[in-house]
Amino acid sequence: MNFARTGHTASVLTNGKVLVTGxxxxxxxxxxxxxxxxxxxxxxxxxxxxxxxxxHTASVLTNGKVLVTGxxxxxxxxxxxxxxxxxxxxxxxSxxxxxxxxxxxxxVLTNGKVLVxxxSPSPETxxxxNPLTKIWEMxxxxxxxxxxxxxxxxxxGKVLVxxxxxxxxxETNTxxxxxxxxxNWTMTSSMNYERKCHAVSVxxxxxVLVTGxxxxxxxxxxxxxxNPLTKNWILINSMNQQxxxxxxxVLKNGNVLVAGHSLNIxxxxxxxAKTWISTxxxxxxxxxxxxxxxxxxR
Numbered sequence: 001m002n003f004a005r006t007g008h009t010a011s012v013l014t015n016g017k018v019l020v021t022g023x024x025x026x027x028x029x030x031x032x033x034x035x036x037x038x039x040x041x042x043x044x045x046x047x048x049x050x051x052x053x054x055x056h057t058a059s060v061l062t063n064g065k066v067l068v069t070g071x072x073x074x075x076x077x078x079x080x081x082x083x084x085x086x087x088x089x090x091x092x093x094s095x096x097x098x099x100x101x102x103x104x105x106x107x108v109l110t111n112g113k114v115l116v117x118x119x120s121p122s123p124e125t126x127x128x129x130n131p132l133t134k135i136w137e138m139x140x141x142x143x144x145x146x147x148x149x150x151x152x153x154x155x156x157g158k159v160l161v162x163x164x165x166x167x168x169x170x171e172t173n174t175x176x177x178x179x180x181x182x183x184n185w186t187m188t189s190s191m192n193y194e195r196k197c198h199a200v201s202v203x204x205x206x207x208v209l210v211t212g213x214x215x216x217x218x219x220x221x222x223x224x225x226x227n228p229l230t231k232n233w234i235l236i237n238s239m240n241q242q243x244x245x246x247x248x249x250v251l252k253n254g255n256v257l258v259a260g261h262s263l264n265i266x267x268x269x270x271x272x273a274k275t276w277i278s279t280x281x282x283x284x285x286x287x288x289x290x291x292x293x294x295x296x297x298r
Contacts, residue, residue, distance in 0.1 A: 001043050003032050009058035010290035011066050013086050018292050019046070019066055021084075024054040029073045033084070033091075038294045046089045050082050057106035059114050061131050067094065069116055069129075070101035077102045077121060081129070081136075094134050099125050105151035107159050109180050115139070115159055117178075118146040123166075126178070126185075139183040143176055150200040152208055154228050157181075160188070160208060162226075165196040171215040175226070175233075188231045193222050199248035201256050203271050211258055211269075212243035219244055219261075223269070223276075236274045240267050247291035260289040 001020060008023030008030075018036040022029070031052035034045045049068065056071025056078070066084040070077070077100035082091050097116060104119025114129040123145030127138050142161065149164025159178040165171050171194040176187050191210065198213025198220070208226040212219075219242040224235050239258060246260035248269075256269040257279070264281040 001036075002034050002045055003030060005030055006288045007054035007071075008290065009056060009068070010292045011058045011060050012292050012294065013060065013066070014064040015086060016295040017086070018294070019058070019084060019086070020290070021049060021058055021066075021068055022053045022056055022071065027074075028052075029054050038296060038298065046084075047091055049084075049091050050093055051078060051080055053078055055102050057104060057116070059106045059108050061108065061114070062112045063131060065131075067106070067114055067129060067131070069097060069106055069114075070104055070119065072102045076100070094129075095136055097129075097136050098127050098138055103147040105149060105161070107151045107153050109153065109159070110157045111180060113180075115151070115178065115180070117151055117159075117161060118142065118149055118164065120147045123147050140178075140185050142185050143187055144172065144174055146172070148196040150198060150210070152200050152202050154202070154208070155206045156228065158228075160226065160228070162200060162208075162210060163191060163195045163198055163213065170194065171196045171213075189226075189233055191226075191233050192224055192235050193220060195220055197244040199243075199246050199258065201248045201250050203250065203256070204254045205271065207271075209248065209256060209269065209271075211239060211248050211256075212246055212261070214244040218242070237276055239269075239276050240278060241265055245288040247289055249291045249293050251293065252297045257291070259291060 005023030021033045029052035031049045053071035069081045079097040079100040083094045099122035101119035117126045146164035162175045173191040173194040194215045195213030201209045211223045221239040221242040243261035259266040
């Protein structure tokens with residue numbers, strides 16, 4: 001890349017390029033953005049965001065634009081949002097969320113709206129962005145406050161929110177489901193381990209794989225599966241390495257590639273065998289990285 005960064009986002013655009021935004025370098029928040037062209041292997045800068053931000057979210061909308069929300073700069077949490085248009089390379093502001101958010105999640109629903117959930121300093125709230133009207137509206141609050149959690153859209157269109165840290169206490173193993181048709185949240189079975197800063201992957205068979213993270217006791221290498229049909233969690237074989245702030249990418253063959261946490265060591269999860277195998281290490285150690293599955297399968 002043209003700029004070193006952490007706490008950034010990476011989004012695969014409909015044209016196959018990867019948009020990287022924001023983050024921080026040497027403690028300073030960045031507003032820069034750049035594009036990776038997998039056909040040439042070249043990074044090029046694009047227009048900068050209107051606001052510098054780190055630990056924000058970036059969501060590719062059904063119209064191909066990218067919605068960036070919240071995060072923080074060097075001084076405060078943010079509620080601002082902006083849109084990137086890949087056809088012009090231009091950023092435009094897109095209203096402000098009702099609450100400032102950092103370490104939150106943003107999920108594109110099957111109806112095209114974006115569900116933004118939790119984060120500090122508004123950890124129990126949730127709101128919806130409508131790309132057609134560019135308006136933010138509140139939806140039902142979660143049952144628990146959460147930061148550094150994960151959110152996954154299931155095959156039935158519901159959103160599974162897992163773990164994270166409770167603003168007032170420690171990490172949680174709880175999970176809950178959001179129903180877009182009602183705007184309501186319901187608790188589902190809890191994980192076997194409390195965890196935050198974990199990674200989550202929706203497998204080809206619809207099950208949800210949760211890996212690693214950390215709690216107030218230790219860094220974790222444990223992994224577990226959520227079955228949306230039975231709403232139960234089962235522990236599976238642990239990863240070879242303890243990890244948090246890592247990535248877990250579902251490959252085209254259905255395996256899951258896990259990498260990161262200040263390590264160059266990577267490993268693969270095989271869902272058919274429920275086993276972990278080592279794979280080639282990265283060339284560099286990376287903490288809090290991003291990973292994007294390119295259109296050619298890399």
